[in-house]
Amino acid sequence: MTLPIKLYTFGTPNGHKISIFLEVLKLAYTVEKVDITKGESKKDWFVKLNPNGRIPVIVDPNVKGEGDNGGLVLSQTGAILQYLADTYDKEHKYSYPFGSIEYYKTLEYLIFQVSENGPIQGQANHFVVFAKEKVPYGINRYLTDTKRIYDVYEDILSRNKNNGSKYLVGDRYTIADFALYSWTGGLKLLDINISQWPLLSKWYQALSEVPGVQEGSKVPA
């Protein structure tokens, strides 16, 4: 019997990546809300789980881990998504077999999301929305690069025209798509209109209709 995975999360694009994929995979999970606006992810008990002090974190009790958590403790959305795909998508509905070319192209675009799309759009959010000081240099720098990154995604989709430009890699949605979804949804925070990227707009709309995506986007309640 598979025991429920515990998800420590909050209602951010990075949190939603994981709840979305758990829902899509129809995995049992319990949610512990970690209110980052109250500094809860920087508390000792949480830093013990993730030295970097950020949500999301999963604890999977189905794997015997070290320490007193009694399970595999994992942070970093890219690592969590890869772990969930490898472990719980054995039929490869949303992944490719380990070792295949598509497996590594999925990883390439997943890492593009976590190492450029997320960090740069996150900095744009900071300078445009959250910074207490108005810093035009920062606003311009990160808005420009955020748009460039979506130009790259449009290009990636255009290269997959054999599959109707519907997926980032091959003929199915993968963690590369699910990781990008909630950040793309966050473009409205920056007043960036997604319609300037026609393939990406269609991709976003279609992905929003995949069972589990809406449910995962509402976690934690």
Added chain:
Amino acid sequence: MTLPIKLYTFGTPNGHKISIFLEVLKLAYTVEKVDITKGESKKDWFVKLNPNGRIPVIVDPNVKGEGDNGGLVLSQTGAILQYLADTYDKEHKYSYPFGSIEYYKTLEYLIFQVSENGPIQGQANHFVVFAKEKVPYGINRYLTDTKRIYDVYEDILSRNKNNGSKYLVGDRYTIADFALYSWTGGLKLLDINISQWPLLSKWYQALSEVPGVQEGSKVPA
């Protein structure tokens, strides 16, 4: 027979991650220098290899890939390192078996490097060294966060005291360590003294003596 891997690179921390690991694994490879200061990574022929227009990229002719490159084309340092470890370190000298807890902890810290250490230190480099305008807000923001991230690495090493705090994960160097090495070396560009992190200082010194690390740090010639 294993054919040489082709590495498109330039002398940056991200480029060195790959040449270091290729040297450590003693893999045959050829180097094509892509001068990013002359915009070569934004040229059409290169963007065809990597839609994101950044070095490094590898082409592995031992895997039959799509397109006219005749091999697996891969970018994003995190994906390249994972691919090389999975494919060419079958004896697990510098990796853990696929599916093990240590495999995913390695991925967690690798992704911490590519999604926080690299991007944030890269922004610090921009504001401190390269920006034509002096922007105190940016300088302060990214220097502060860069130091915080190395505090996290010091914490990670301290948690591995069973192994003498010598490795990020378990009892051997992995791609999580090799990915961090060249960025740690780049701290001097920011006038940040590594000696404030005693475990990290020892880790850096020891890693610099691993056969291949010095050689890989000089690529391209």
